[in-house]
Amino acid sequence: MTHSALPGQPFIAYQDGQLCVEGARVADLAREHSTPLFVYSKASMLAALAAYQKGFAGRKAQICYAMKANSSLSILKLFAQAGCGFDIVSGGELERVLAAGGSPAKIIFSGVGKTRAEMRRALEVGIQCFNVESEEELDVLSEVASSMGKVAPVSIRVNPNVDPKTHPYISTGLKGNKFGISHERTVPVYKHAASLKGLKVVGIDCHIGSQITTVAPYLDAMDRILDLVKAIEAAGIPIEHIDFGGGLGINYEGTQPPAADDLWQQLLAKLDARGFGQRHLMIEPGRSLVGNAGVCVTEVLYLKPGEQKNFCIVDAAMNDLPRPAMYQAFHSIVPVQPREGAQTTYEVVGPVCESGDWIGHDRDLNINSGDLLAVLSAGAYCMSMASNYNTRGRAAEVLVDGAKALLMRERETTQDQMLREKLV
Template identity: 45%
Template sequence: MNAFNFQNKNLYAESVPVSDLMNLYGSPLYIYSKSQIEFNWKVFENSFGAHPHLICYAVKANSNLAVLNILANLGSGFDIVSLGELERVIASGGDPAKCVFSGVAKTENSIRKALEYGIYCFNVESEGELEQIESVASSLNVRASISIRVNPDVDAKTHPYISTGLTENKFGVSAEVALSMYKKASLSDYLDVCGLDYHIGSQITDQSPFIEALEKALDLIEELKSENIDLDHIDIGGGVGITYDQEKIISIEDYINRVISKVGSMKILAEPGRSIVGNAGIFVTKVEYLKQNDIKSFAIVDGAMNDLIRPALYSSYHEAVSIQEKSKGVTDSWDIVGPVCETSDFLAKDRELTLEKGDYIAILTAGAYGFVLSSNYNSRPRVPEVMVSEKSHSLVRKRETIESLFENETIFKDEVN
């Protein structure tokens, strides 16, 4: 399925012309497809079939309440990394009992609130965190369900900033340390050992690292059995890559079937994020000026790195298209750049496009790690988000105002007491 496609030389979001959305909601703008989100989630759901499982969408990929509500209505669980994300899930209609709490720096307050809400389990990242969870559970006189995140030391061969499964990364613990933690947790009156978790990175386009990590995790599970520690589930994390350019991506159905063939009857948790929402969103920006010199041509747009930072942060590629195919204008190889005062402020480089001032350019595959990583750098209000479903559409986040940027600030008054 591709929710964003050209019809009669005009880009559509499902059954709505993108030009109509720009005229109504203004520029820049994030646009999401409800049907694409549902389709992507169901690919995972259908791949598991009757095998016991829980799909926990990684909220950090896109945390808009409308996105979370769509997934909650499908029965999805959620992978959260902060109390704020947990509160978002609940506000959107999600079930805290289907939430796994990941992240390396869970605070005492966030642990307490998560226990009070009754989350599915904590993915424990360190020995100190295990002690903290036990302490908070003891103070509440409850049992905390825990899964220990094992760092399998597997090279996912992805961008180093989104690699999480190597010993040099901050995530998880070694198998040796995990074994010691499991033994300790199994003796506690306030900890319920329920699973094993691993996650090796993001935007992975080869099954091999996933299977290598799985086999290492299963070895540890066998060792735990010899210590009379039986687990209810294995959490295989997320990280399945999507197509931004010419990447050949893995078959989710084939990957899940391989996992099922190796784990027996054990329940499987998965934490997809990018693969659910990545191609379900676009970022659209308006050409303000065209500027050419002897060696470069710049399409200066009203969107910027503060709105979509992936190209600047990761040197990431996003396809860029004019929302209306036409012959009128200047045809050249353009760098699409924004107004932020940084040389790194670009959305795409060297793109063959025919452009005029006032045209709209769509940056594709921007549904994951787009708005959630946006900021107010250069005192720029964050842009609105719109959800489309067939012929209907609605604003799911308003455009910020300049006044809202400093409503929580005050001018210092130097008063002598």
Template identity: 55%
Template structure:
């Protein structure tokens, strides 16, 4: 049984020193000992550096702001994470009423909030309008009319942007591609001008922007430029018809390195997009960027303990206490995450499938991994800061893990581990 060598991602908040892995200045083994496993660990340093890489390109040489980051909080919506970005100057991209409530809970300026999502309910729309969000991104003609009805009942104006589906292939996993005509997202490109004309006649609607988002985990710049040109062509056509757009939302989706991927440098990528907008004559527009994964993905790891080593005829299994309930991405997308032993051991190396205890054959975290481990050892699953905890479930009545934020030599519990009794506290049995 053999396995190919797989590169590990470049990490800023997590390092290996003399055979032990650290989160900033704290050994991962110490965190596991203090807080238990499974355990999500985030690095404030990594979050900050990723944000600053975007923000560096958002300021021109004269100190004028060219764009603003609106963190796509669906990637990781822990209050401590989003508060960190708020303090750095970020706005937020929201896709649910729950995320709106989280943003307001940390004191985010409502005018820094963009409310997206393909299926907003009337209640969510009302909450967004009452909060006074910067913009609601519209994804269908039916939704446009619903927003107008809700705004009429509330006797208020609704600032909206139409999300364009440019039919551009982002060359990513089909489950996270959002800009093709076969996807559920956005308004078809050939319908956009007609929809803006219709929106301009609705009494409660204010047309403030145009937006586009083509997918996630994108590792090349070309699809962005293709989509951007198509959207800017629409802005030109709208201007000719007397419909003036105030902001351009470029979406997010820039990928990270999970192993050997080589996504563009964040600052160079952002400069490329913003310079392209300026060169097309649209530097006057308020530019919105909505990164998510590229801000948090490599700022988090999932710690898990080896429960059993189970040799087999075709496969050896390393059974750990984390599962698809903690990290759904491998089961959902067959996604790759680097997996390392948190402390170097003298154990013999073997090739394992790293699997969890959930009663599903799809419950795996890594396949064909060469590891030198023994029962009781600690593993770190890398690049788990995005779409990790937020997609966790309680399947098999498994409590969700704790989340920890490390800041230098200090570690803070930013979400306590769930207790089993809490999972059914709101349930009742039938009376006799």
């Protein structure tokens, strides 16, 4: 049997001329479930998590999956069973974690716009910590907690003004971003938090962005946060945990970010050198756990030659794969069953009525109508950002475990979409 793994994705490979996710043939899954179809490798997700667990071996550390990357219930259940906590940013995400069997005591609630109703629900179920992102939020959370006879555990998210060298839309740690408390205001804000009767200060948090592919921004942010911990504790406010966020990138276009265990070996060396090695640590990886585990399978509908460009029109669209339209993001696109012969350069586009509905520019492919293509690295920020634009149903999702393929989510029907609407 011939076996050829794809770069950076050891659990997705060609076996005897057929693209497979673990032991399942992608073409067989497409025939059974139709397209567009998301297929995920369980082994890939657990291997990505294991790299973080290896990096933290022997340390007091908690890994909280940043579930905005992919909030499908079966994926949440997988990470809960593997010992993860969860980083949430809405009341809806809280309910998803609970439905998947996650422990409320291992939930961190981030986000700049928590409502009073979301705060109350989180306090009712007993989450681990609120990552607070503004001074006014501290006052509101204290008021809500006090009205319930509770004390809310809080960590304040600090904006360290470190450039992660990534896309502006996913950079979160610069002065111009909406997230967190400014570096300069941190100590006074902690003093205010400590004075509020409805709050208990338990930690400090930072998150500088997403799809980070070098170590330097993490080291810079860590230095700034550790300086702040010293200043806050000098003011008489103990810090129980330090949360360094997430943001580690994945391989989309040949870039090779540091492995999670290598990254944390360097970061922990700095922590040890500065005397913080025994602190309780938290991190919030998202994309790096799920991104390379998923593919989106799509059928070629039409090949349309043009004077300036050739178009490959597929049945997946910007509502299934929003990242190219939103971020000009690159996803590798490969044939499910490659054929020999000359290739043609195509714009790979979807059927949505928008010029921005493209999946890939200038892709060299040898394909015919009816062929299947796989859009790689589609496990993060695809299904979780999917929409019903053009009244298109969300795709089905399948989880592959070895040779077994389990349907995680049924394809959404038009009737599903109209369920809550009324003719008035």
